[in-house]
Amino acid sequence: MTEHFSTIVIGAGSGGMTVAIGMAGLGRKVALIEGNHVGGDCTNVGCVPSKTLIHLAKNFKQGMNPDEVLQEVIRKRDALRDKETEEVEHLDNLTFIRGMAKFTAPRTLSVTHDGVSREITADNIVIATGARPRMIDIPGLPKERVLTNESLFDLTNSPKHLIIVGAGVIALEMAFAFQKLGTQVTMFALDSRPLMTAIPEASEAIQAELERKRISTHYNASAQNFDESTRTLTIKKGEQLITLHHVDKVLVAIGRVRNLESLGLDQVQVKVDARLGILVNSYGETNIKGVYAIGDVTPTSAFTHSANAQGRRVVQRIAFPFLPIAKKEPIFPNATFSDPEVAAVGLTEKQLAEYCHPGIIKRIRVDFKTHTDRGYTDGIENGFIIVDAVRLTGHILQATIVGARASEMISFFTLAISQKISLYKIYRLVYPYPTFSSGILKVADFFMRETLPNLGKEIAAYVKYRFAKA
DSSP: OOEEEEEEEEOOSHHHHHHHHHHHHTTOOEEEEESSOTTHHHHHTSHHHHHHHHHHHHTOOTTSOHHHHHHHHHHHHHHHHHHHHHHHHTOTTEEEEESEEEEEETTEEEEEETTEEEEEEEEEEEEOOOEEEOOOOOTTOOGGGEEOHHHHTTOOSOOSEEEEEOOSHHHHHHHHHHHHTTOEEEEEOSSSSSOTTSOHHHHHHHHHHHHHTTOEEEOSEEEEEEETTTTEEEEEETTEEEEEOSOOEEEEOSOEEESOGGGOGGGGTOOEETTTEEOOOTTSBOSSTTEEEOGGGSSSOOSHHHHHHHHHHHHHHHHOTTSOOOSSOOOOOEEEOSSSOEEEEEOOHHHHHHHSOGGGEEEEEEEHHHHOHHHHHTTOOSOEEEEEEETTTOOEEEEEEESTTHHHHHHHHHHHHHTTOOHHHHHTOOOOSSOTTHHHHHHHHHHHHHHGGGHHHHHHHHHHHHTTTO
16 A cells, blocks of 8 residues: 655655654654665764764874774764664654665655565655765775775774875865874875865865874875785876885775665656756756755755755745745855864855956965964964955955864854855954954954055956956
């Protein structure tokens, strides 16, 4: 017998849980389908265990047992997973279904678990199946030495020498964390620098810290082969072959692949772009009425917080379609919990180059060490705020923060960009003293100092470049 629901959510990760719990809380009959663990990547193999490890590693002292740290990560991860599972299994109006879902019609799913299938239907179906690690084949490397973020946090013994393939967020966070636990860490990547998505100044700051922590790095490099008898990994950098010795584990962190293959989307003609994922409008709606998608499977979301934000928009769209909702998605800040942290929001370097004439952009840099007293008191050597703003108007285009608490401070700039709060208004705010956030006031100070005494020049530059295409 086919059971009908108001909303079916496929995937119990951050975005999926937001929709399922939100709709159930409004009294709607909801089905939440999950083929693995409740909590998705964030709870099980992403944010929660990785930030637990980073926190514990910061307080790790010589003489402590690194294996106990890894075991505590597992304990805390499992405890949260169990708590979340208990909650969804006993939530009013929500039916939790274990299994793998596949579309058989636009609003009909077949869910299979342990070889048994059942058919369910709904007025609305939300796809939130997330992504998995992208893999590469390294000749000779046995499976038991390979790690991804999906297996890393099941480790109970700390490796002596960890090789990390990649130079993005996961790679950097784990490089710094394991180095603090006493592991020898070596990174290599096809990329030309760490954090390719960040502005070059952020990459330079992170590279300086990697070198200071004696984390070996090799860029523009690729794996050639692994010799198990000698535990050596050979990589190629240009024409040079480099041998890495005494390798225990190899963490592959080179990106993500969307989980779409098993959903049967082609059968119901949901539009999917091979590069971008499921094509949706700003409300999460696909080309098929009543079918939505959020999170990693969409073109614009790659974070837990962005999936959560998309989920909230979908709840409003389904439950309260008569209420106004912003046509555009909110801007999504990002944060890398490296050492120091890197956080950014707004236009990327590529977008700045495409949409803005360089003559209209004023780049302002505030260094914590030299421009803030908190940087002085805390002995900060490597940290800054960089803001790109429109000349004359002070409209903020992007902000990047490198330093302690960057992930907390970036929300200020997210608000400023979203609400079009100019540097003129920020100049009038008062900040506690002494704090790192007073660096934001310094950004406004520098902007005013460069703009007001040269107002004629600034007006001319703004008019010239702003109306060049008019």
